[in-house]
Amino acid sequence: MRLNEELCMKFPAVLREKLLKGEIELPDTTEFDYKKLLTYRAVARKADDNREVTLEDFKSYFELKKTPKSPRGMLKVDLSKDPHYYGVSSFLKKEIVEQKMKFPNPNKKMAVGYVYKEGGPQETKTKDQHVCWWLYSNADVSGFKLWEG
Amino acid sequence: MEKEQCFCIENNILYLEQVLVDYMDIPIFFLCKDQSQYYVVLCTDIDALNYIIVKVALGEVYGLLHGKIPMRNVILEQKEYWEVISGEEISLDTVIRHGIASLDTAVLPEKEACFKILTDEMRIFVQKFDNDFLASENFSKTQKIIQEDDRWMIDETMEEFRIERFIVMEDYTFKIKLQHGRASTVNYEEKYGTDRKKATVLCKLQALEEWENEDTNNAAA
Structure with missing residues (x-):
């Protein structure tokens, strides 16, 4: 799905450049006009860290990548060419995030909120209840709250 | 489809069988397999991409997938594990075998936490595993x-x-x-x-x- 320049300019710098140059395209199943979706996301938090959810919690692994090494267990793809790695994942079922929280490294808490169209386009895959959200620059994620349980 | 190579443990190539749990799209708990043997892999450090790996019996994989054996126990019940400090390529990994007694249990999943089948994708994998398992020599x-x-x-x-x-x-x-x-x-x-x-x-x-x-x-x- 090729996007016009005006739309590309809404995204953060790295994704924006990739889209403008045609190096990546968003999947054809991406939706720009959709009803808001209640989703759950695991965010890295120590047990006593109750800071509000911010855009920092919505950085993709690719943005945060701290090592040139590639994770194991992933299909061998050039991550820089897969648009999903510029999006952030959340899930339609909280049990999926609860399962991730059973693993201590890093310690996590669950954030819950709405993926909404003004924040950016999304792609939902019902087979794994996964929502990939491509956030616009300075999207407002203050609607996401830590789940008290 | 060719399976993804993940590790080389004592000259055995471990191929990805199924990701069970991921975090930020990174597999943190997954199944691998060599020619015939299953392994459970746990990512203990998502920044450094370090892993621990244990061999598991077919029946233990069944028990894991069906929530009969806690995820933590399927690791702890083995006699040994391999610690992998991953390199930029598999050939550059540092692989060290340890007795299970030396494992820092703080890196393991929570006590009593059992794997749950939560998506259609996972359900399909487990059903296929079950069919293969029940056709195995255990039940022939x-x-x-x-x-x-x-x-x-x-x-x-x-x-x-x-x-x-x-x-x-x-x-x-x-x-x-x-x-x-x-x-x-x-x-x-x-x-x-x-x-x-x-x-x-x-x-x-x-x-x-x-x-x-x-x-x-x-x-x-």
């Missing part, structure tokens, strides 16, 4: 289940019947008692280590219709 023996008085007996002389599915497995070890001087029937309870109410076996054959009314526990939800 054809048996007829008959009722004799109050006891359920397996007539091992019968060849045309087959256990189609063995849904509830309380015990993965079999105790077989041969009754000398009789046709080779064995007591079902003694064979499977479970009592009739707990153990559930489905057979499609008409002669054993009575089993179809037994309560079943479809562990692959």
Whole structure:
């Protein structure tokens, strides 16, 4: 799905450049006009860290990548060419995030909120209840709250 | 489709079988397999991409996938594990074998946390695994289940019947008692280590219709 320049300019710098140059395209199943979706996301938090959810919690692994090494267990793809790695994942079922929280490294808490169209386009895959959200620059994620349980 | 190479452990290439849990799209708990052996892999550091790996028996994979064995226990119950400090390529990994007693349990999943099948994708994988598992040598023996008085007996002389599915497995070890001087029937309870109410076996054959009314526990939800 090729996007016009005006739309590309809404995204953060790295994704924006990739889209403008045609190096990546968003999947054809991406939706720009959709009803808001209640989703759950695991965010890295120590047990006593109750800071509000911010855009920092919505950085993709690719943005945060701290090592040139590639994770194991992933299909061998050039991550820089897969648009999903510029999006952030959340899930339609909280049990999926609860399962991730059973693993201590890093310690996590669950954030819950709405993926909404003004924040950016999304792609939902019902087979794994996964929502990939491509956030616009300075999207407002203050609607996401830590789940008290 | 060619499977993804993940690790090389003592000259065995481990290929990705299935990601069970991920975080930020990074697999943190997954199954690998070499030519015949399953391994459970846990990512202990998502920044440094360090892993621990254990060999697991087929029955333990079944128990893991169906929530019978906690995720933590499937690792702790092994005698040894491999610590992998990953390199930029598999050939550059540092792989160290340790006795399980040296494992820092703080890196493991929470106590009593069992794996849950939460998506259609996972359900499909588990069903395929179950089909392969039940077709394995553990269950290749054809048996007829008959009722004799109050006891359920397996007539091992019968060849045309087959256990189609063995849904509830309380015990993965079999105790077989041969009754000398009789046709080779064995007591079902003694064979499977479970009592009739707990153990559930489905057979499609008409002669054993009575089993179809037994309560079943479809562990692959």
